[in-house]
Structures are given as C-alpha cells and as structure tokens.
Amino acid sequence: MRLINSLIRTLVFIVLAAAILAGGWLAYFLNTPLSIDAYPKIFSLRQGSTLKAVSRQLVNQGVLPEPWSFWLLARATGHGSDIKAGSYQLTEPLTPMLLLDKLVKGDFHLSVVTVIEGWTFKQMRDALDRNENLQHDTQGMSEQQILQKLGIQATHAEGLFFPDTYFAALGSSDLIILKQAHAVLKRHLDEAWAERAADLPYQSPYEALIMASLVEKETGHESDRPMIAGVFVNRLKKGMRLQTDPAVIYGLGEHYDGNLRKADLTTDTPYNTYTRAGLTPTPIALPGLHALQAALNPARTDALYFVARGDGSSHFSATLDEHNRAVNKYIRGK
Structure with a gap:
C-alpha cells in the first residue's frame, strides 16, 4: 500500500511538473516576439487549410520556428477555425498572440478573392462586390461593358474566368482580378487544347470550354469527370441529346426555385439539352482545370448514360436497359 501511494505521489508530481513546464513554455512563447530573418516579411495562407496546415505553412515561410506552440495557442484561445486565408505582411516584430490576432482579423497585405470551381460568373461578381479591399469599378456595368473594358472579344462572360485564388494590391480595381482570371483561363484552355485527344466533336477551344462547364456541373468527383466527358462525347458523335440537368437549370435562370420539374425538362430554352441537340450556346459555369x-481528354468508353449513386459518384451504362436498372436501384430504390 505504501508503495502504491508513493507511485501515485510520483505520478502526480510528474504531471504537475509537466503542466508547469508546458505553462511556462506557453507563457514564454506568448510574450516573446517572433524571430523573423528580415522585414517586411510577406507570407500567405492557402484557402481551405486546417490549423495544422496553417502552422506548417507559417514554419515553411519562416514566420514560426516550429508549428506546435502556435497550434496549441490557437486551439486554447478557440480561434483554430477562425484564421483567414490570404496574403499577409509583417513590418515589425510581433508576439505569437498578435500574429494570431492579425490572422483572425484577416489583416491582409493584399486583396484576396477566391473563385470556386463551378461558380457562375454572377457568383464571381457577387464575391468581388462583397470584397471590402477592392475598388468596385464593375458595379452597375453590364456583362458586355465588362468584356469591353477587359478587351475580351466575346458576347457572353460565362466560363471566361478561371476559378482560383487571386491577389491584388489593397484598393485595386476589381477589373484587375477579372483580367488575371481571364488570362489564367486562356492559358489553361490553350494548353489543354494543344494536348487534346484526336477525333473530338469540337470545332473550337470555346466549344471545349462549354463541354468543360457541363462536366464541372455534373459531378464533384474528380475521378468521374473523364467518364462523364466520355459519355457526352459519345452522345454528341451519335447525334443523341446530352440531357444534362445543370444546363436546363442554367437556362431557367432566376425562375429556378431549387426544384427541377418535369415541365422544366420539356420547356424549350437555348440551354435545354432535352429539347435541343448539341452543346449549349455558352458555358454554364466557370470550369476548373x-x-x-477531362473535356479535352475524355475517357475511352462505350457508356452513353450515367446516374448519380447518391454518394456524389456516378454509375455509367452502355445500354438503356442497364441504365434503367441503375436508375431503379439508385434513384427509385427498387
């Protein structure tokens, strides 16, 4: 019994000593300015990063000596999920606590705009309008006026801007972000077009861009995209209608209330791929890389149909009978 009590006292002592040491180290860490090699120090945090990833990025860019103390600080203060992605600048020594405060407030060095894959151009414009660090020169402009300002020879803006994270000096015009996004889209589209597969049913890079937007909206599963592109290419070659719901929804515009009805599939619009053959007249979204x-190097497949499994992935079928069985299984639950 005496031995057990002695072990318990020893264990308690060790735990208390460890807590005191950890508390002492955290107090030292909190109150000691960070050692930065040179000022100004510019660094960036990537969109969608976890707290652990943020800590590693700060270490890799020379802001922190090691990741765990900052990780513990952010967790202990309840700000682990409040850090904002973007570009930052340090002009003087800061303690870790002041650094955390800067990251939580989003005290950016540059204006940061993140455009999400699959957004429409309208959603991109809304994001630009909400950004308080930009000058909103495009507010009140029509699409045609924006395209003219950017020197883009096109009649529709949809699909012409690449989804990514963009940076510009504080107070910059939102036209600068749009110009960057169009330039990146053109570069990626030109590269993909130059490396395209043979015998594709596209007459121009713009038609490939339209196909990419349809593929983008049909699935969030990256691995399914080449197969979906393969199905659409097969249908185009056979003269079959694409029958893709996202295109119909795009054509409904503000009339779409979140519920796609059978009547919507039979009501003709330029974007109704149930009533009209071929590609839609323009892209229906901003497609990613x-x-x-996938649109320019689709999967080689015999599939002509696909249906959502309910988990984000798709089941592909070469025949209508097989497709109907898949629909019964995944949609009707039979």
Whole structure:
C-alpha cells in the first residue's frame, strides 16, 4: 500500500511538473516576439487549410520556428477555425498572440478573392462586390461593358474566368482580378487544347470550354469527370441529346426555385439539352482545370448514360436497359 501511494505521489508530481513546464513554455512563447530573418516579411495562407496546415505553412515561410506552440495557442484561445486565408505582411516584430490576432482579423497585405470551381460568373461578381479591399469599378456595368473594358472579344462572360485564388494590391480595381482570371483561363484552355485527344466533336477551344462547364456541373468527383466527358462525347458523335440537368437549370435562370420539374425538362430554352441537340450556346459555369482536362481528354468508353449513386459518384451504362436498372436501384430504390 505504501508503495502504491508513493507511485501515485510520483505520478502526480510528474504531471504537475509537466503542466508547469508546458505553462511556462506557453507563457514564454506568448510574450516573446517572433524571430523573423528580415522585414517586411510577406507570407500567405492557402484557402481551405486546417490549423495544422496553417502552422506548417507559417514554419515553411519562416514566420514560426516550429508549428506546435502556435497550434496549441490557437486551439486554447478557440480561434483554430477562425484564421483567414490570404496574403499577409509583417513590418515589425510581433508576439505569437498578435500574429494570431492579425490572422483572425484577416489583416491582409493584399486583396484576396477566391473563385470556386463551378461558380457562375454572377457568383464571381457577387464575391468581388462583397470584397471590402477592392475598388468596385464593375458595379452597375453590364456583362458586355465588362468584356469591353477587359478587351475580351466575346458576347457572353460565362466560363471566361478561371476559378482560383487571386491577389491584388489593397484598393485595386476589381477589373484587375477579372483580367488575371481571364488570362489564367486562356492559358489553361490553350494548353489543354494543344494536348487534346484526336477525333473530338469540337470545332473550337470555346466549344471545349462549354463541354468543360457541363462536366464541372455534373459531378464533384474528380475521378468521374473523364467518364462523364466520355459519355457526352459519345452522345454528341451519335447525334443523341446530352440531357444534362445543370444546363436546363442554367437556362431557367432566376425562375429556378431549387426544384427541377418535369415541365422544366420539356420547356424549350437555348440551354435545354432535352429539347435541343448539341452543346449549349455558352458555358454554364466557370470550369476548373480537371474539368478542362477531362473535356479535352475524355475517357475511352462505350457508356452513353450515367446516374448519380447518391454518394456524389456516378454509375455509367452502355445500354438503356442497364441504365434503367441503375436508375431503379439508385434513384427509385427498387
């Protein structure tokens, strides 16, 4: 019994000593200015990063000596999920606590705009309008006026801007972000077009861009995109209608209330791929790189149909009978 009590006292002592040491180290860490090699120090945090990833990025860019103390600080203060992605600048020594405060407030060095794959151009414009660090020169402009300002020879803006994270000096015009996004889209589209597969049913890079937007909106699964592109290419070659719901929804515009009805599929619009053959007249969204690559290098497949499994992936079928069985299984639950 005496031995057990002695072990318990020893264990308690060790735990208390460890807590005191950890508390002492954290107090030292909190109150000691960070050692930065040179000022101004510019660094950036990537969109969608976890707290652990943020800590590693700060270490890799020479802001922190090691990741765990900052990780513990952010967790202990309840700000682990409040850090904002973007570009930052340090002009003087800061303690870790002041650094955390800067990251939580989003005290950016540059204006940061993140455009999401699959957004429409309208959603991109809304994001630009909400950004308080930009000058909103495009507010009140029509699409045609924006395209003219940017020197883009096109009649529709949809699909002409690449989804990514963009940076510009504080107070910059939102036209600068749009110019960057169009230039990146053109570069990726030109590269993908130059490396395209043979015998594709596209007459121009713009038609490939339209296909990429349809692929982008049909699935969030990167691995399914080449197969979906393969199905659409097969249907185009056979003269079959694409029958893709996202295109119909795009054509409904503000009349779409979140519920696609049978009547919507039979009501003709330029974007109704149930009533009209071929590609839609314009892209229906801003496609990302994987969708572009899938559209220009689709899977070689016999599939002509696909249906959502309910988990984000799709089941592909070569015959209508097989497709109907898949629909019964995944949609009707039979």
